[in-house]
Amino acid sequence: MTCDLDATSTRDVRQAVRQVLAAYRGLTVDDAVLVADELISNAHRHGDAPRACRLRLIHEGRYLRIEVEDASPRQPRQRTPNGSGGRGLLLIDRLASTWGVDNGTGHKTVWAELALDREGSSGHAPHLAATPTWQAQD
16 A cells, blocks of 8 residues: 555554554554654655655565655654654654665655564564553552
């Protein structure tokens, strides 16, 4: 599935991720939606048009690959989070099984792969996968 990010809302892409993962529930879907949202937000904030997003099931359907392409030559970089941001790639790094950048002529593709065969997607963020139901503190 491919979406033109300059003509498609982030909300519609999040819904598309949910549709692609209709057979899954819980953290697997939540992680994938969050990773897609962060990749798209970064492309809008730091990238140049045209922008596109691709969702693909790979490795015999065991992984979801999310690719976001834009025309900016600037490379993504992790930075120390502060009041103005810096959390997006940190979240992607913790939730995705792997991620990276492919550079092409006149564009780059930032991608992330999420395992669909285990809760928590990556195994890198066990505190997220193991979090019990939150209870209000008195």
